[in-house]
Amino acid sequence: MSIVRAMRASSTSVPGPVGSRSRAVVVLIGFDHPAWEDTPTGRAILNEIQVRLNRDVTAGAVSATLERLEAKGLASSRLAPGTAIRGGRARRYFAPTNAGVRALNEAKAITDSLWLGLAWPLSVCT
Secondary structure: OOOOHHHOOOOOOOOOOOOHHHHHHHHHHOOOOOOOOOOOEHHHHHHHHHHHHOOOOOHHHHHHHHHHHHHOOOEEEEEEOOOOOOOOOOEEEEEEOHHHHHHHHHHHHHHHHHHOOOOOOOOOOO
16 A cells, blocks of 8 residues: 655755644544555554654554545444454554545645745745
């Protein structure tokens, strides 16, 4: 499963606070990891986001965002049977929906268009 392999070249650490809209984008990007052959769990998505942002992110923020994405039809989840190691608790696996992938592509296109015409790196005019 690869959602953002094409985005890897331009995805770097995101400095500063992440608002709720950008948090949704970050969580959608967090669905992708080259080693995953199956859909990831919420914990795996949390770990991927922390690596990509190079900072701590609370599990509650990711969980709430996953719930919102699912309610909006941008993500789906399924429960796997519980295991003895997890004390019988089920594990939830998440996947982006087609609408989620489209929304992520649109967010990337909008972000790219905002940077068009700007010379990088930016400098301060004095």
